[in-house]
Amino acid sequence: MKRFSQRAAQSLVEIGPRFLPFADAASDTLPLGRLLRLSLFQVSVGMALVLMVGTLNRVMIVELDVPSTIVAIMISLPLVFAPFRALIGFKSDTHVSALGWRRVPYIWKGSLLQWGGFAIMPFALLVLSGKDYAEGTPEWIGQASAGLAFLLVGAGAHMVQTVGLALATDLAPREDQPKVVGLMYVMLLVGMIASALIFGALLTPYHPWTLIQVIQGAAVATLILNVIALWKQEPRDRARTVKPEVEPEFADHWREFISRKNALRGLIVIALGTMGFGMADVLLEPYGGQVLAMTVAQTTKLTAAWAFGGLVGFALASRILGRGYDPLRMAAWGAAVGLPGFGAVIAAGPGGAEMLFVAGVVIVGFGGGLFSHGTLTATMRLAPKEQVGLALGAWGAVQATAAGAGVALGGVMRDVVRSQPFGATFGEATPYLTVFALELLLLMLALVVVLPMVLNRSLAAERS
Secondary structure, eight states, rough: OOOHHHHHHHHHHHHHHSSSSSSGGSSSSSSSHHHHHHHHHHHHHHHIIIIIIIIIHIIIIIIIIHHHHHHHHHHHHGGGGGHHHHHHHHHHHHOOOOSSSSHHHHHHHHHHHHHHHHHHHHHHHHHTTOGGTTSSSOOHHHHHHHHHHHHHHHHHHHHHHHHHHHHHHHHSOOOHHHHHHHHHHHHHHHHHHHHHHHHHOOOOOOHHHHHHHHHHHHHHHHHHHHHHHHTSOOOOOOGSOOSSSSSSOHHHHHHHHSSSTTTTHHHHHHHHHHHHHHHHGHHHHHHHTTTOOOOHHHHHHHHHHHHHHHHHHHHHHHHHHHHTOOHHHHHHHHHHHHHHHHHHHHHHHHHHHHHHHHHHHHHHHHHHHHHHHHHHHHHHHSOGGGHHHHHHHHHHHHHHHHHHHHHHHHHHHHHHHOEEEEEEEGGGHHHHHHHHHHHHHHHHHHHHHHHHHHHHHHHHHHOO
């Protein structure tokens, strides 16, 4: 039996690089098993994203009848913390610890923030709704508690993700770092798909007390997953226990990073593209529920459909980028693919074409995967080894800030258009279609900014 097990394990190792996405990211110093265990922190972040942007978004707007403007503001509250991702990455690059760790303390703090937010979130949402079970409770208590809950979960997720990705790149050989980060984001999408399917099943039929149990279960799962992910990953280094004579300054390192060629323009592309893909996050599930009459379980699975498209996009981008393809060109392809995706989403509403809507969501996810991997790889290649955390933090700060701004703007636009005389031109679909059309425009602007960068690189390559 032992010999059979050894042969089976060897067979899996041999077929892994051929059939498992990003399996070639493993190395002698970072085996695939250890790499997958480390990636569990991304599963916990994916679970938080599904709850905040998907399940809770739909439940608050449709079942709890909370105005979408308030929901959008709640979901975008982590935007307050997002710009600090670059600072967090820099601090984890230069952290001095008595235990010789620089990444672990920040990941643990982020995990505790996520847990705290989940602990108070379900009861805050019930009070916010103003239903019978919240009778007599001042409205401001529900708003303040829900806002605090979303802020804590978002801040924790930002911290865990930024420093976790930096730890993954620390452990991987320099040449494998883009593949490793790609694997981390694939695991984020896997976590989103699994969480969306599980939450959808648990919330069918919907009941407020079931929602409480789901969120509390997510709090416990977050701590378990992140502890397993961190266990014996970062080696202790005595050099990190001694304070340097001259404290490194964030401003100096940031100026050095942003002065690199295409750094600022690249961040602008990230902002435009992320807003273009992200404004729909707060509206896809309500759009499916109100316009296409989809159930809670069906709309929750939309997140899984979007994540599946993103997973395929990330896997394809990783394979192509591994062959030396220009990451900025990959980002341009991602923005271009998003255009027909949103076109399908727009066309599905007035005609009630549910299948076309789902197909559009998958295509949008696929384009987002290509765009995210392309911009992430391009940003990483700008930074030297000692600034990996700063580079990943800069990408994450711009990406998260743009996503949060897009979510807030999308929700506000939906309510504003709905209140106007023309807000019912295409029935309930009109406010949503206006937002989707703006996303098409933002993706076009991202293409306008990135294409000259791609052409200049091509000309430089031809001359050399």
